[in-house]
Amino acid sequence: MTGLEKNTRRIFRNHGKALWVALDHPQFSGPMQGLEDPIKTIGKILPASHDGMILNPGIFRLLPSEAYQKHLIMRVSVGGTCFSEYSKIHPVVVDPVQALNEGADAVIMMLILGSQDALAMESVRRHIEAYHRYAIPVVVEVMSEDYTMNNDFQHVYAGARIAAELGCDIVKVFYCEQFHRVVETCPVPVLLAGGPKNLDILEGAKEAIRSGAKGFAFGRNVFQNENPVEMIGQLSQLLEG
Template sequence: MADTDNLKEAKNYYPEIPQRSELFFLKGSNSYDWGMKNRLARIFSPTSGRAVMLAFDHGYFQGPTTGLERVDITILPLVPYADALMLTRGILRTIIPASTQKPIVMRSSGGPSILKELSNEQQAVDMEDAVRMNVSAVAVQVYVGGEYETQSILNMTRLVDAGMRVGIPTLGVTAVGREITRDARYIGLAVRICAELGATFVKTYFVPNFETVTAACPVPIVIAGGKKLPEPEALKMAHDAISQGAAGVDMGRNIFQADAPVAMIQAVRKVVHENMRPEHAFELYQELKNSPAVAQA
């Protein structure tokens, strides 16, 4: 206990200065509790308001896809350059060093493989395990227009409710089925449904007229990288998405399947956090690709 002898009387109350409560920097997130906002501030940079998430959760339904055969060899060199890691709990437990300070967005839905109807997912991770793993967010697939649309939406709402109880955000990931046209009308519908039903932030695909999607969504949107593109096209997609209101990217194949993944993720960072033009980012990519340090990574 503090010594009470010679205790000085408090006097610096600053009554002439009103107390200020700082508004949270992230769209639609100011009313969350402190723990929820703190976790979001680990994923998204408070300086730029954006995030470069590295997605390598593909194995939960695709198995050992190209570039992820050995996550310990191909992904660990990329970790220092990512703002957040999106992965499964199996890879988190077995591959990612517990000493990492990177925030974790943990895939929490699953079920069918690529051999079956993908929309038939269930909640696959209990929130108790997410707390145990000290994750910063959980991610769940939502199949708007899919055969199991309602089931996938309820998977998300259950995670949202559980996350609210413990202060863990939920990322709603919109999935586009083979029979659905990927355009602003559909994407706008899907992300709005996720947001309306409680998703803290949403991952979706970049499409023409994307500014209408971001404008109508009350929570942050990060774009999926999608299928592998030539590096200049992937950088342009990231730039166009950011310029049209995206709060970041959650890229996988366009980074870990690039000719020089370490160079690519650094170029993507410049686009996302510093608004670098895609042509300049590609020049940076080529420069880094040819540097000995990056070549050895």
């Protein structure tokens, strides 16, 4: 077993599955409901049963020591801000040594499908290789440049496989119809992304697990919930079957 394989397996220590809370949204939006004070929010949810958190680089150095009991996934790509047009290519702005020095257990970067996807693919592939030299697992989050297509079967179905073919260790995608086909044809673990706050998120999560997904990476549906710890508990129960 290689160091990369060992580090990837560690991420799925919870019955072979993983539950992450995504707290990286302010890199794009600035302060938002539920993340006005990110360290306070992190402290509030730390006792919950999630396995890890997705965080921006600047938050790592502010974390309480207890946070390192969770898996910490660093968002290493950027896509502009709420004041600009959403970028079709998300540059990677954190190098592997910095990610290791900050205590990241894995990194996550974006692959945008659409008019600039050849350049986006080249960037993703090049940075996957750079992180793998240091045995750092890479999560690729797949989105369409047309946000309305992120739940479209063809986009999710093809996008998950494309990300895997580029060499990532884990794929993060939105839910779509025939989700089982997405999982069946993707040779690496698939995590379900949450997207906008949705009252039906638990139903989608149940179906994703039935379809073979290896877990969830949910943000607004958790940190904007009236009781985020309870929501995490419900999601954790789904993973435990």
